[in-house]
Amino acid sequence: MSKLVLEQIEKGFDEQLILADLSFGVNDGEFVSLLGPSGSGKSTIFHLIGGLYQPDQGTIYLNGQDIVGKKGSISYMPQTPALLPWRTILDNVMLGAELAHQPDRNQAIHMLRRAGLAEYSNRYPHELSGGMKQRAAFVRSLLSPQPFICLDEPFSALDEFTRLEMQKWLLSIWEEERPSVLFVTHNIEEAIFLSDRIIVLGSKPAQVIKEFDITFNRPRTEDLTLTNEFLAIKKEIFQTLRGVLDD
Amino acid sequence: MLKKSFLPLSAIIGLLTAWETTSRLFDIPSWILPAPVAIFQEAIQSWDNYRHHLLSTISLTISGLVIGITIGIAIAIMLHLMPRVREAVYPLLIMSQNIPIIVLAPLLVIWFGFGILPKLLIIILVCFFPITVAMVDGLRQTSPELVHYMKMAGASKKQIFTKLELPHAIPQMFSGLKISATYSVMGAVISEWLGAQNGIGVYMTLASSSFRTDRVFVAIFFIMLLCMLLFAVILLLEKYLLKWRPSQEESS
Incomplete structure (x- = not known):
C-alpha cells in the first residue's frame, strides 16, 4: 500500500512564492x-x-x-535518464535497490527481459538509444524498494x-x-x-x-x-x- | 595501428638518418655530437658498466611514483571531502609547484642527507601534484543531474562519494597519472645528480665530466625509454579500467 x-x-x-496552499493526494x-x-x-x-x-x-x-x-x-525517475556511464545496464537498474542494500540480481534480469532490454544488460549506457535509456531508468525506479514512484517529465x-x-x-x-x-x-x-x-x-x-x-x-x-x-x-x-x- | 604508427616512425628514422649522414659528412668530433650508430655501439658494449645504474634508477623511480600516486590520491580525496580545508590549502599547493625542483633539491639534501629519503621526496613532490589537481577537478565536476538523482534516491553522503564521485573522477585521475609518470623519471635523475652511488643520473654526470658524450646520449635514451614504458603501462591500465567509455570513433 x-x-x-x-x-x-x-x-x-527569495521572497517569491512558488507554491501556495497546495494540497492534493495520490491513492x-x-x-x-x-x-x-x-x-x-x-x-x-x-x-x-x-x-x-x-x-x-x-x-x-x-x-x-x-x-x-x-x-x-x-522512487524517482528524472527527466534525463541519469544512468551512471561506468555501470552496465544491469548494474545501473540495480542502483536504487543497492542504495538501500537490497539488490536482487535475478529480479533485475527478469525486469530487463520484460522491458525488452535483456540483450543490453551487459552494455554501457552510451551504447543505447534515448528511448532504451529511459526504459532502463524506469526499470531502475520499479526495482527501487520504495513503492511510490515519481516520474518527472520522463519522455x-x-x-x-x-x-x-x-x-x-x-x-x-x-x-x-x-x-x-x-x-x-x-x-x-x-x-x-x-x-x-x-x-x-x-x-x-x-x-x-x-x-x-x-x-x-x-x-x-x-x-x-x-x-x-x-x-x-x-x-x-x-x-x-x-x-x-x-x- | 600500423597505419597510425607509420608517420611518426618514418619521422624518427628520417631524423636519425639525417643525423648520421651529417655527422659523417662534416666529420663532427664525437665529443661534441656522436653519431647514432656510435651511440648504439656504446650502448651495447658497455651494458655491464651501466646496468646497475639503470636498475637503481628504475627501482627509485617506481617506488617514488607509487608513493607519489598514493599521496596524490589521498590528498585529492581529503581536499574534496573537506571543502574548507581545500579553500585554505589549494593556493598553497599551487605555490609549492612554483618552486623549481632544482632549487628545492639541495635543501632537501641539507635536511635529510644523502640517503634515499631526500631522493624519494623529490620524486613524490613532482608526482603528487598533477594527480591531486586532476582528481580534485574530477571529483568536483560530477554531473549535477547524477548527484540530483542520487540524492532523490536517498543516497547517503558516503554512497554519493563511493558510487558516484569517485568513479567519475577516475578518467581525470588518469590524465594526471600520465603527467606524473613522465615527471617521475625526471625527478629521479635530478635527485641522483645531487649525490648518489648509483643511478642513470650519476652515470650521466660522470660521462659528461669526462666528455664521453656518447654515454650521455645512452643515458638520455634510457631515460626516454623508461618514461615511455611507464606511460605505456598507465595507458594499458586506463584502457582496462575505463572500457566503459565510448571509443573515439563512436563518440564523434
Missing part, C-alpha cells in the same frame, strides 16, 4: 498526473516530496507518515514517435504492476492517455486549479487518443490551461 498526501504546502525562494495504485505550464513549480514539488527541500508550511504524508525532509522515501526529451512507444510501454508495465505513480508533464495528451486523474496546476504561485477524473477503461490502446471522448476532455483541459495562462 502506498498513498501520498500533500497538505497545504507553501514554499518560496494506492493510482496514476496521477500533474499538468501545468513550465515554470509552475512542478520540479519544486518533487524536490519537496524527495526531501531535498523543506516546505515553509504544510506537511507531506506517505502512508500516514510525515516525510518532510526525509530523503529516499520515494520530454524524446522525439514524438519514441515518446508514443514509451507511453504505451509504460502503460503496459504499469497496468501489470500497479504501483502508485505521480507523473509530471506538460503534454496534455500524454496525461490523459496515461492517468486515472489529472491535476491542473496554475503558475506563480502554483495551486490546484482543477482536477479531472479520467475514467477510460484499462488496458488502454493507442486508438483511444482518437475517440470523441478523448478529444472532448483534451479540449476541456486545454481551455482550463489557457485560462491559467491568460491570468
Whole structure:
C-alpha cells in the first residue's frame, strides 16, 4: 500500500512564492498526473516530496507518515535518464535497490527481459538509444524498494514517435504492476492517455486549479487518443490551461 | 595501428638518418655530437658498466611514483571531502609547484642527507601534484543531474562519494597519472645528480665530466625509454579500467 498526501504546502525562494496552499493526494495504485505550464513549480514539488527541500508550511504524508525532509522515501525517475556511464545496464537498474542494500540480481534480469532490454544488460549506457535509456531508468525506479514512484517529465526529451512507444510501454508495465505513480508533464495528451486523474496546476504561485477524473477503461490502446471522448476532455483541459495562462 | 604508427616512425628514422649522414659528412668530433650508430655501439658494449645504474634508477623511480600516486590520491580525496580545508590549502599547493625542483633539491639534501629519503621526496613532490589537481577537478565536476538523482534516491553522503564521485573522477585521475609518470623519471635523475652511488643520473654526470658524450646520449635514451614504458603501462591500465567509455570513433 502506498498513498501520498500533500497538505497545504507553501514554499518560496527569495521572497517569491512558488507554491501556495497546495494540497492534493495520490491513492494506492493510482496514476496521477500533474499538468501545468513550465515554470509552475512542478520540479519544486518533487524536490519537496524527495526531501531535498523543506516546505515553509504544510506537511507531506506517505502512508500516514510525515516525510518532510526525509530523503529516499520515494522512487524517482528524472527527466534525463541519469544512468551512471561506468555501470552496465544491469548494474545501473540495480542502483536504487543497492542504495538501500537490497539488490536482487535475478529480479533485475527478469525486469530487463520484460522491458525488452535483456540483450543490453551487459552494455554501457552510451551504447543505447534515448528511448532504451529511459526504459532502463524506469526499470531502475520499479526495482527501487520504495513503492511510490515519481516520474518527472520522463519522455520530454524524446522525439514524438519514441515518446508514443514509451507511453504505451509504460502503460503496459504499469497496468501489470500497479504501483502508485505521480507523473509530471506538460503534454496534455500524454496525461490523459496515461492517468486515472489529472491535476491542473496554475503558475506563480502554483495551486490546484482543477482536477479531472479520467475514467477510460484499462488496458488502454493507442486508438483511444482518437475517440470523441478523448478529444472532448483534451479540449476541456486545454481551455482550463489557457485560462491559467491568460491570468 | 600500423597505419597510425607509420608517420611518426618514418619521422624518427628520417631524423636519425639525417643525423648520421651529417655527422659523417662534416666529420663532427664525437665529443661534441656522436653519431647514432656510435651511440648504439656504446650502448651495447658497455651494458655491464651501466646496468646497475639503470636498475637503481628504475627501482627509485617506481617506488617514488607509487608513493607519489598514493599521496596524490589521498590528498585529492581529503581536499574534496573537506571543502574548507581545500579553500585554505589549494593556493598553497599551487605555490609549492612554483618552486623549481632544482632549487628545492639541495635543501632537501641539507635536511635529510644523502640517503634515499631526500631522493624519494623529490620524486613524490613532482608526482603528487598533477594527480591531486586532476582528481580534485574530477571529483568536483560530477554531473549535477547524477548527484540530483542520487540524492532523490536517498543516497547517503558516503554512497554519493563511493558510487558516484569517485568513479567519475577516475578518467581525470588518469590524465594526471600520465603527467606524473613522465615527471617521475625526471625527478629521479635530478635527485641522483645531487649525490648518489648509483643511478642513470650519476652515470650521466660522470660521462659528461669526462666528455664521453656518447654515454650521455645512452643515458638520455634510457631515460626516454623508461618514461615511455611507464606511460605505456598507465595507458594499458586506463584502457582496462575505463572500457566503459565510448571509443573515439563512436563518440564523434
